Amino acid sequence: MAIGERQEAGSDDVETRAVGWRHTVKAVREDTTARLGLYLIGGLTLLAAFTWFDYLVFDYAIAETVWYHPENDPDVVDSLLPPAFVDGGTWAHPLGTDHRGRDLLVRVIYGTRISITVGFLSTAIGMIGGTAVGAIAGYYGGLVDDILMRLAETIYAIPFLVLVIAFMAAFGRSITYAMVGVGVAVIPVFARLIRSRVVTVREMTYISAARAAGVKNRWIIIRHIIPNSFAPVIVQGTLQIGISILIIAGLSFLGYGAQPPTPDWGQMLSESRGYMLPQPWFSIWPGIAILFTVMAFNLFGDGLQDAVDPQLED
């Protein structure tokens, strides 16, 4: 083994076995933690869909009538209330209120909209971009490979957060740019992954056969190379959604993500910094929401990993 070829766990001796979808589904079904992760993701996605619905169709009318209880909520008086189970709290606001008297439970629930959406979409951008770059680099090799991979390395060398902030400083502060920025920043992660697979798949007999039969390169890549290199991308993609949600929360915390008054976890944490002494619970809830969301993707991703790559199974 030459230096410079990085060693990753599981990459030694055993070649990853191609495992059918049916096996994967079965393995995930039998894995309790993966199932838990999947249920959590499903629940959060439904919640996000619901908040999108309320936002787009009713302009938050559901949130206001069902949870805000405006009739017993003369705003200012109720600002910075503690949660109901603490002295001074009320069940009208189970998790308490923020500095402007807004219900924290409602804001935390509505925070799923930004986090889940941006997590999925930014990862999709990274996955599609990375797959294209990695497949082209790996299949053609040579100069194309060198240029694309050096470019990927360049992007990878700048810390995510710094790169995305610089990107947003150039194009504007909004959650859309944050999403695109994170998506572009994670392209190298997927590009490297798929390239390393493509380099092996490229040498398979059926690829030579396709080439000998006169199939065009572009078609070989789309029809044969990518589908046969995709399993690790799916696993990485699941884990990456969690990582993207963490990055987006960090960006919002620094003021480079969702802008007020849009409810978003990172931005809520940023606002809560001024009230940590009088109302610490304000800083607690959004963090717990991020924690469980990211954990859901990690649980499911780990389960998928074990299913796709059975050598490390317990």
Add this chain to the structure above:
Amino acid sequence: MNLARYVLWRIVQTIPVLLGITTITFLLTNAMPGSPVDIMVGPEMDEALEQALKERYGLDRPLHERYLIYISNVLQGDLGVSFYYDEPVTQKILERLPVTALLVGSAYTFGLGIAIPLGVLSAAYRNRWIDHVSRVIALFGVSTPSFWIGLVLIIVFAFHLGWLPSSDLVRPWRSPAQVTNASTWLEVWYLSARSLVLPTIALGTLQMAAAMRIERSSMTETLGKEYIRLARGYGVPERTVLRRHAFRAAQLPVVTIVGLNVSTALGGSVLIETVFNINGMGRLIITGIQTQDYPLVMGTTLFFGVLFLVGVIITDISYAYIDPRVTYGDAE
């Protein structure tokens, strides 16, 4: 290839990457809306002053010319003068770097100090209580935002219990005269250590969790190998098997992840420095972006890139020390 030639070759390889970083940051900073001069002059523009400032900072020249000038300056080790601080960027970076280095270094020490023993124990006692506990810790660690850990630590240990300071980092190299509440060096170091505890935990948790997971899976894999079974068959005590036979062989993936995570740690320091009001590199870059300080943003980003590449090269070199089978091959 010997070590010196290998290192030289790796450094040569980083040149296109460094050029790429410089180009990307140059283009991004110059795409920022408005000009830094607007911020300096304010809304009541004085045409003559504006023109003079633009000339002084070379902003009146066309983009490609500025790019070439910038690149040639960087090659001579000159990162330009910060608009905001009116000081050379290099000086500003060197002033802030030790703070961030201290923070990241102590986060790594904390993270690896916990991750390596727990990861090894986790693999050695698979599916026993210690394995379950450390896996849960690792799962929480990779799922929790570092800045939130910082906020919670501040609430609990600074505000509620009052044990540790909530902001600022006392620099251990400051003389006692410059530090409030300190009259001897020992007191400076004590205050410094106290102020370092919370940011270290906040930044180090992710590193700990990531390293612990990889340590566990790598050790598990190694312990399943033939030669380990052989050693056990010979009656080598399990402790010796772990220490002498398995541990070293299992460290390559761990070192890889630790090396690549330098970038994550530097990015995380931006957040942690914000939470704890520490004036390090992370705050420097944020200030640069907020004030549209082109040279500062470009310089700090480039420097982050250099730090990352140095980390990767050190990682590659350390492979050979860990695993004698690794050669500085001519493969690449």
